[in-house]
Amino acid sequence: MPENLTRVRERPAALNLTSNAQARVAELMSKAPESAIGVKLSTPKRGCSGLAYSVDYVTEAKPFDEKIETPGGTLYVDGGSILYLVGSTMDWVEDDFAAGFVFENPNAKGACGCGESFTV
Numbered sequence: 001m002p003e004n005l006t007r008v009r010e011r012p013a014a015l016n017l018t019s020n021a022q023a024r025v026a027e028l029m030s031k032a033p034e035s036a037i038g039v040k041l042s043t044p045k046r047g048c049s050g051l052a053y054s055v056d057y058v059t060e061a062k063p064f065d066e067k068i069e070t071p072g073g074t075l076y077v078d079g080g081s082i083l084y085l086v087g088s089t090m091d092w093v094e095d096d097f098a099a100g101f102v103f104e105n106p107n108a109k110g111a112c113g114c115g116e117s118f119t120v
Helices: 019-030
Strands: 015-017 038-042 054-058 066-070 073-077 088-094 099-104
Touching: 015 019, 015 066, 015 073, 019 038, 019 066, 019 073, 019 088
Parallel strands: 015 088, 038 073
Antiparallel strands: 038 054, 066 073, 088 099
């Protein structure tokens, strides 16, 4: 009788990071407080459309956080935010006037005019 074989395949990351975003995570971690274990992306309720993107240093991982290893450090995605972010791409964009993380989110159904918040 053949032995039951279970194949385990690696689960794709819930969020994709561009090389610019990975470089920014590395830069943030190079200046991080000593207690920081990574940076964390969350989607707090804020703004005129409902949810916003927030990136902060994190000192401990929560049980349902998604952990994404990058060459320069670890990005955690808040467990309560995963459903709003699955399949998204996170980029870092700089120009003469502004710099910041930019998200291409297939789950967003709308955004406010200033781009600070989104709805799902």
